[in-house]
């Protein structure tokens with residue numbers, strides 16, 4: 404099982420909120436506007452960047468993705484935990500602007516397992532799969548320099564346990580500054 408299944412469980416068990424990102428990619432079958440993403444055209448997304456209504460953004464696999472200010476700041480102001488599911492470039496930007504953020508990389512056990520998962524999802528074109536694998540490879544190599552913790556997603560239940568342990572222990576067992 405993939406990253407989003409882990410995050411759903413972690414969010415439920417810690418009573419955290421999920422930051423619904425904006426993206427220019429098309430919705431996948433079953434995805435819901437406002438729950439999975441806020442789907443924007445590229446000009447709409449660029450307007451959000453210009454008006455500084457995104458806290459970070461990055462291009463991934465040919466599409467733009469960004470964290471909406473309105474998703475995160477009210478939750479933080481209310482003293483709630485908020486979980487962002489973002490790639491490395493965005494993680495670096497969040498690390499710089501929110502030094503208290505805990506950065507956790509969920510690592511697929513191998514690229515071939517990731518490839519099987521992407522194919523199993525059955526909703527991604529072959530060219531996208533190849534592009535995503537190559538980006539994932541590069542993200543995995545860079546992860547130790549960016550993230551505070553790395554959780555190997557070999558078995559979903561143990562990955563959830565390790566993720567929850569990190570959130571409970573907070574900053575005590577970081578692998579990088």
Ligand code: 5GP
Pocket residue numbers: 424425428459460461463468469470471488489490491492493494
């Ligand atoms: P997907 O298209 O599979 O939903 O997401 C592709 C990648 O974009 C994932 O690695 C996901 O973590 C990342 N992503 C999703 N939302 C955001 C965001 O708001 N900002 C950044 N930087 N990356 C995001």
